[in-house]
Amino acid sequence: MSTTQMLKGILDGCLLAIIKNKEVYGYEIAKKLESYGFASLSEGTIYPLLIRMKKEELVTATSKKSTAGPRRKYYSLTLKGEEALQSFIKRWNGLQNNVNNVLRYESDGEETKGDEHGE
Template identity: 55%
Template sequence: MITTQMLKGVLEGCILQIINEEETYSYEITKKLEEYGLGEVSEGTIYPLMLRLQKNELVSSVLKESNSGPKRKYFNLTDKGIQELEQFKQNWTDLSTSVNKLIGGIKNEQKR
């Protein structure tokens, strides 16, 4: 299980990637995070994050009719959001490479 503290550091980038794949709404984002194995992320975590992404102009939104209730706010990445996602991917690659080296003992084996 992924701890909440570990997830907090990467949640924004994961959400940007989900939105990049297709226009989507908050509840659907929580379900996709769970499907990808990131555990249950509460809507109480998602909604403030989505507001921050909008405030920072990383996503835009549009209200659309729903077949099962009130209108839903669907999110899309802005150009700034696409740039932020690309930066996240690079940062993640760098971080995961370093951590994998550390926990995989690559540097320690080279010393032997």
């Protein structure tokens, strides 16, 4: 129905990409995602995801003092996390191709009787 279902399995790839670029903390990630267009992305989504990724050893976390507010948990990618990011990028690109193929070849009355699509 809404956009939220489309995020399943995609959001963690985005987190990995953001964490790879720079050591970041959860609240910061939430703000970043918002600036990238992910409207209405709740922190109730981010924090559990970070905890899950830590459990899966994709990221490590270190607690540091903040200049304002409580201590921040800074996340970094592990080697396993970098591999997961690469794997995500491949799967994401594959998915984009597949979906865009469907939209391209189906959405405008083309008849592609069972032969190959694209080139």
